[in-house]
Amino acid sequence: MKSMPNEKNHQFILYHKPVGVTSFQALSPLKRTWGKKLGHTGTLDQFAHGLLGVLTGNLTKLVPLLTGLDKIYEAVVEFGRQTDTLDPEGAVICQGRVPVLEELQESLTKFHGELWQIPPEYSAVHVNGKRASQLARAGASVDLEARKIEIFDLKLLDWNPPFAKIRVHCSKGTYIRAIARDWAISMGTCGMLTSLFRQQVGPFQCPEHQEILSPRQLFQSLNIPVYTTEQPEQARFGRPPSLWGSWAPVPQLALMDTDDNLVAVLKWDGDWQYHFVCA
Incomplete structure (x- = not known):
């Protein structure tokens, strides 16, 4: 039996949806590899083909971050x-x-x-x-x-x-x-x-078939700064970021743990706030 990816092996997949299937149907072959927890970042009509951005695992929480791209x-x-x-x-x-x-x-x-x-x-x-x-x-x-x-x-x-x-x-x-x-x-x-x-x-181009990006590669492509934290549990427990971290003010930043798993995305609004928590 084919082993499933580790629970924390969350990725962003650039997938070339073929003509003749719905966006939902196009996810079927990906589910066999990545499990059922998938989310795409913008529907394509059945007669259309091209780039379908697909988030796996806890990265599905980032769908709103990507649907707004041009x-x-x-x-x-x-x-x-x-x-x-x-x-x-x-x-x-x-x-x-x-x-x-x-x-x-x-x-x-x-x-x-x-x-x-x-x-x-x-x-x-x-x-x-x-x-x-x-x-x-x-x-x-x-x-x-x-x-x-x-x-x-x-x-x-x-x-x-x-x-x-x-x-x-x-x-x-x-x-x-x-x-x-x-x-x-x-x-x-x-x-x-x-x-x-x-x-x-956005900055992502349609591949011939598919291309897999790590969370770090995803944020680098979006020009969102990435920081490493040794305290991922602080985000998991919902402790206000300003009480346990200090980062230069930017519109958004991503926090990764020491194993390069996404912990959270923070946004600056006079103070740091959680935008998405994925820990």
Whole structure:
């Protein structure tokens, strides 16, 4: 029988989710190696592929720390056709004209900076305790509110009518399917995604298959200082950090024990406070 990793062998896995499986299904092969205590840091649609950040063991407590990172995608938009899901898996509900290159280039300038975006009806956004996608599939009317997002960069990489390949650098909570929808609407037509690749999350790039980072490597990649403590039990018992440690003020820092296991993440707010305790 294959031995399971030590309980304290907590890692951050950069996993390349394949096309055709949900983010939840993509975790199955990882659970056979790392156990059931896994958490991913941002859902990818079934038709999409690319980087899925996966935390194991007690590092799952760090999910909120990573979900706020910006993301980079490459996507292919098809103009003149739209499905109810805004991707290849839905039913066609609209057909329209295919714009010309000059229209694409001019309209693309509208999609930069802070924007208000209405998520797709088929999405993981919760409405009255249920996912919008569940309500939409049940035939219920879904009324979603616009949310503020930010597009840091959006480039047209290729135009092979009716398909436009784009690269998007955006904030958390941005739906690339919604960008395709709104981009088409801005030119008086309809559109949808035919493919989506999540290339990068924060400083982490998508590997060919998977890459494993230790907690120390994770924090170094995030430019969060790492300190070693010989008193991990102080965090475990919830003793205020200022009573047992002294560190230079920075927004956040990570504490590791002498075996290089993560103890806690502290945040500075005029005094040190626990952000996450993993001891």
